[in-house]
Amino acid sequence: MLKQKIFNSIKWNGIALISRAIMHFIQLLLTTYYLIPSDVGILAIVFALMTFAQTISDGGINQSIIYNQHLNEHELGQIYFFNLLISICIAFILITTSSLIANIYKSDKLIPLLILISIILFINSTTQILKTLAQKKLAFQILSKIEISSNIIGLMLTYISFQMNLSIYAPVSGLLASVISSSILTWVFIKPQCNIKFNLDWNFKKIYPSIIFGLEILGANIVDSITSKLDILIGGLFLNSAYIGLYSLAKEINLRISSTINPIITKIMFPVMASHQNNINEFRKLYVSTLSIVNAINIPIYIIVLFYSYDIIILFFSEEWLGTLPLLKVLSIWGIFNATGNPVGILLTAKGKSK
Numbered sequence: 001m002l003k004q005k006i007f008n009s010i011k012w013n014g015i016a017l018i019s020r021a022i023m024h025f026i027q028l029l030l031t032t033y034y035l036i037p038s039d040v041g042i043l044a045i046v047f048a049l050m051t052f053a054q055t056i057s058d059g060g061i062n063q064s065i066i067y068n069q070h071l072n073e074h075e076l077g078q079i080y081f082f083n084l085l086i087s088i089c090i091a092f093i094l095i096t097t098s099s100l101i102a103n104i105y106k107s108d109k110l111i112p113l114l115i116l117i118s119i120i121l122f123i124n125s126t127t128q129i130l131k132t133l134a135q136k137k138l139a140f141q142i143l144s145k146i147e148i149s150s151n152i153i154g155l156m157l158t159y160i161s162f163q164m165n166l167s168i169y170a171p172v173s174g175l176l177a178s179v180i181s182s183s184i185l186t187w188v189f190i191k192p193q194c195n196i197k198f199n200l201d202w203n204f205k206k207i208y209p210s211i212i213f214g215l216e217i218l219g220a221n222i223v224d225s226i227t228s229k230l231d232i233l234i235g236g237l238f239l240n241s242a243y244i245g246l247y248s249l250a251k252e253i254n255l256r257i258s259s260t261i262n263p264i265i266t267k268i269m270f271p272v273m274a275s276h277q278n279n280i281n282e283f284r285k286l287y288v289s290t291l292s293i294v295n296a297i298n299i300p301i302y303i304i305v306l307f308y309s310y311d312i313i314i315l316f317f318s319e320e321w322l323g324t325l326p327l328l329k330v331l332s333i334w335g336i337f338n339a340t341g342n343p344v345g346i347l348l349t350a351k352g353k354s355k
């Protein structure tokens with residue numbers, strides 16, 4: 001029964017992630033077609049800041065919920081509002097510091113973009129825990145359908161926004177539409193299935209262990225977030241945004257490979273491994289299987305990108321983006337090691353070793 005449930009989850013999660021990769025690739029093609037490298041560089045800075053803010057906003061709570069097998073509906077409701085409060089604070093900080101950030105990076109375009117990103121962070125936080133509970137139950141069929149539907153809506157609005165000459169704001173507008181549609185669908189189809197009770201009767205002692213566990217995970221997540229985005233954020237301080245745009249394209253191509261393939265496996269195996277955390281032999285077999293599958297898929301793809309970088313750029317992006325060629329080759333080698341190390345995170349978290 002468990003094997004069948006895992007197989008169905010992998011199937012639906014794989015469909016969702018592959019469709020997401022295709023739509024993100026189409027959006028990348030639209031972005032590089034309609035925007036010059038300098039604008040792509042500004043967007044790279046915005047999304048780097050968004051990733052960092054999203055990491056703090058999450059607070060490690062989602063992983064904590066999956067790990068903890070004994071949370072009741074009242075505790076989940078309290079955790080929901082705690083997480084929502086954190087997200088509001090992060091969004092407020094991002095809005096109030098948008099002018100300062102724009103001055104630091106010498107681009108006024110950042111101000112409205114950061115405000116839009118703040119709104120996206122808040123809307124996303126209203127359903128994140130509901131999605132986590134569905135993931136914990138391996139309800140990937142409904143999660144996948146919601147993700148595919150919202151991504152299609154986002155991609156359509158991105159294209160329409162480019163046609164309306166919204167330029168650099170088009171991709172963020174599409175993301176906003178995607179998040180709004182995803183939230184609506186989540187409340188309609190996932191919330192009725194979630195065993196969670198919303199109330200303002202706070203008992204912090206009951207949720208304290210989950211929050212502490214989440215904060216311990218947050219520390220590791222922040223480190224990961226910083227190491228993955230620090231190059232963009234620091235580079236934006238000293239380099240022309242056009243160079244950042246070229247670099248971000250090479251990095252996006254490489255990261256898109258692992259971020260598409262790895263979650264197909266790890267997103268399902270995390271709750272499964274967490275449920276077997278006390279069975280060391282089964283736990284070990286699950287981890288070894290996860291690592292083997294991830295390596296078998298990732299390494300050949302990165303080798304292809306390494307040897308056919310020029311053809312990939314000419315075929316999909318045009319000669320204007322040939323400046324990214326040497327970066328793409330180097331990052332392909334880096335991508336092999338980065339992708340194969342990804343499953344270590346779920347190994348530690350599923351075992352409760354968040355520090």
